[in-house]
Amino acid sequence: MRPDHIARLASRLDDDSRAGALRALVNNAAIQLNSPVEALPLSEWRRQFEVNLFGHIAVTQAPLPALLRHSGRVVNISSVGGRVAMATYGPYAGTKFALAAVSDSLRRELAPLGVRVVVVEPGAVRTEMSDRLITTANRLAAAMSPEQRDRYGRLIQATNAHSATHIKRGRPADGAARLIAKAVTAGKPRTRYTVGRDAALITRLSRVLPDRMLDRILAAGLRPHYPRTAMA
Template sequence: MVTGASSGIGQATAIRLANSGYHVFAGVRKEADGAALQHQAGGAVTPLILDVTDEPAIREAAKVIEDSGLPLAGLVNNAGIGLTWPVEAIPLETLRWQYEVNVFGQVAVIQAFLPALRRAKGRIINIGSIGDRLTLPFAAPLCSSKWAFASITEALRMELHPWGIHTVLIEPATIRTAAVEKLRTDAEGVLEQMTEVQRAYYAVNYRAMTAKGYAREQGGSDPDAVAKVVLRALTAAKPATRYKVGKDSGLLAFVARWLPDRTFDQIRFKLFGLPPKFGSAS
């Protein structure tokens, strides 16, 4: 079962797994997405209309797999959204929605599919982000939700150990997907929602961050790089607990772990075109 399979990493994963001999149940947003996925895959794909915030739809998807009689070899939790906002300006309902999709929705899916996973000794493969090791300016909504999801994954890894259920976290870094273009187009919409005072505070730096982020992501790895790692995590006799994947993933993980905070801050200021001098807006 692969959630968020309409495009990007989820789509690439569904195709690779189907081509590797798995029967893939693919959570998609629209029937047209499912039809396109079936056309692209060389193996068996069953599309399921699935919104991870819709609990009845999650239960129905679990029932479809149950009724299929197929053992559930793995659950790939890929569905998610990424929002960028200044913390001072983000509406709380928007922040809650980020967590509804990236955290609560993931837990709802895991809970629904765990009975089938337990019977088959299947695996849980959670698609996190290198952002669960570091935080970027204006990306607190996305990164903090990924930190939370990484913590939940770690707890599950220990809690499900007695049943022989491997729980794996995959941490993509710079991956080129349709979400990259969305980052740029969404930025102006975010600015429009801010108050005039908030725009005066943040517009220049926020635009600089999104422009730099867009440029970096355009040169990112293909989503199939993540799909290959998902397949490895599903088939390895003893999978790693975490897999870093994508351009710059190793470097980012290294500097996040070992550099002092202030030094790493200066690097992030430079990377995203933000003023490096403390109090420069005073």
């Protein structure tokens, strides 16, 4: 997050004659650091939240006066990880759960003032971020202690393999973009949109299943991806 850039944005938006009417803000910036909770250094936790949560809040605060003047819209790109947190997804999912909560509060604050807030929750989407996910997970795993690698090595390999398979079957980025455009332009937008059948399914399951049953379903989906040997 660059506070100086955000300050310049706010200054420019103060003058509608220069910037024009601001109708919508789409918050899409994110990084994904997959790691067991125990093993991820606090500095990396803070970096994850700085980009995925605090950056969104800062970029929302700056143009809100302009959005209020023109009955605009805020669209926050969350994730199915903002509904269900799989093993090793704690840092990323933590930011997305938090973003969903902030979005709910913001929606209730701004609805009487004429600004609508929408959350988009993608499942697997084929993007450059997806390609970087496994590389980053392996980098973080390499920095773990021998004891942590012994505890979590096979789990990390399984989640990496599961992610790679899931991403290959994911929705093209242009399909996700069309749905985001709908969230921006719909006359009466829903409060939430899911992207992809996987996101729709897991969102429904998370609403109706007990936690332990959902745990078993997620574990069963991960089981075929476990390696026969532990991570070196």
